[in-house]
Amino acid sequence: MQQLKRIGSSFWYMTPVSETDRPTLGMVVGTEMNLMIDAGNSDAHARLFLEKLGEHNISKPDFVAITHWHWDHIFGMSALKDSLSISSLETKKEINKLTDYEWTDKALDERVKEGTEIEFCATCIKKEYGEERNIQIHLPKLTFDKQLEIDLGDVTCVLKHVGGDHAQDAIVVYIKEEKILFLNDSIYPDIFSSKNNYTSKRTLKLIEELETFDAETYILSHSENMNRNEFLQEIELLKAVGFYTETYEGDAEKIKSEYKQTVNRELNEDELETIEYFINGYEMDKEL
Numbered sequence: 001m002q003q004l005k006r007i008g009s010s011f012w013y014m015t016p017v018s019e020t021d022r023p024t025l026g027m028v029v030g031t032e033m034n035l036m037i038d039a040g041n042s043d044a045h046a047r048l049f050l051e052k053l054g055e056h057n058i059s060k061p062d063f064v065a066i067t068h069w070h071w072d073h074i075f076g077m078s079a080l081k082d083s084l085s086i087s088s089l090e091t092k093k094e095i096n097k098l099t100d101y102e103w104t105d106k107a108l109d110e111r112v113k114e115g116t117e118i119e120f121c122a123t124c125i126k127k128e129y130g131e132e133r134n135i136q137i138h139l140p141k142l143t144f145d146k147q148l149e150i151d152l153g154d155v156t157c158v159l160k161h162v163g164g165d166h167a168q169d170a171i172v173v174y175i176k177e178e179k180i181l182f183l184n185d186s187i188y189p190d191i192f193s194s195k196n197n198y199t200s201k202r203t204l205k206l207i208e209e210l211e212t213f214d215a216e217t218y219i220l221s222h223s224e225n226m227n228r229n230e231f232l233q234e235i236e237l238l239k240a241v242g243f244y245t246e247t248y249e250g251d252a253e254k255i256k257s258e259y260k261q262t263v264n265r266e267l268n269e270d271e272l273e274t275i276e277y278f279i280n281g282y283e284m285d286k287e288l
């Protein structure tokens with residue numbers, strides 16, 4: 001079940017649902033204005049969040065920040081027409097490409113077949129919407145290039161374009177006074193190519209951006225929150241594997257044995273998967 005949770009005095013969020021790929025939704029509540037983070041994967045998703053917040057007398061958002069173009073973060077925008085939607089320039093460009101699409105089973109299946117959609121998203125869209133599928137794509141109204149700061153009244157949000165392999169248009173939202181960094185999907189791999197992958201170049205650049213924030217809590221869209229230590233461990237893994245992938249030119253055995261020596265124990269599933277994704281990225285880069 002989706003739960004409404006609160007961190008600090010101004011940040012609320014609703015937990016994700018993996019079955020229908022509903023991401024975490026956030027709300028930053030200032031003394032003057034509110035900013036919602038991501039619009040959700042459907043009107044129903046966005047409305048549920050607002051309803052739960054309403055029980056705590058939190059009013060509708062003045063702004064909605066869209067973290068990246070993926071369907072599960074934008075389809076709820078049609079339920080948030082009264083809010084000023086904000087995204088990176090890149091995100092608006094990507095969303096614009098979706099406006100002519102149809103979302104029927106037939107259209108989705110065709111796009112999966114021709115390789116412009118992935119099975120996972122098609123399945124989740126069908127599950128989230130059922131037969132009734134009135135999907136309307138809305139474009140963000142306000143766009144920015146690198147960074148935008150919004151003072152909501154006693155709480156400030158920094159929206160920053162960080163990119164990464166998962167979505168090159170991705171931004172993160174830093175809630176300054178709460179030391180919360182809403183990472184959304186930014187540190188996940190690219191799941192839209194023929195193989196899930198990370199590239200060393202993009203990942204290392206992304207980490208450089210993320211390291212500029214002095215956060216204590218990290219919010220992810222499809223997994224548990226991380227504290228600073230867990231975040232640092234995660235980026236250490238990405239950095240090390242990215243570095244070894246380049247050094248050993250994608251040689252799986254050498255990368256594994258080097259990383260095993262670094263951590264001085266057997267590697268876990270998560271680490272092995274990360275190594276596999278970096279090798280995929282290395283191979284794909286070579287083919288280009």
Ligand SMILES: [Zn+2]
Nearest residue numbers: 070166167185
């Ligand atoms: Zn995504």
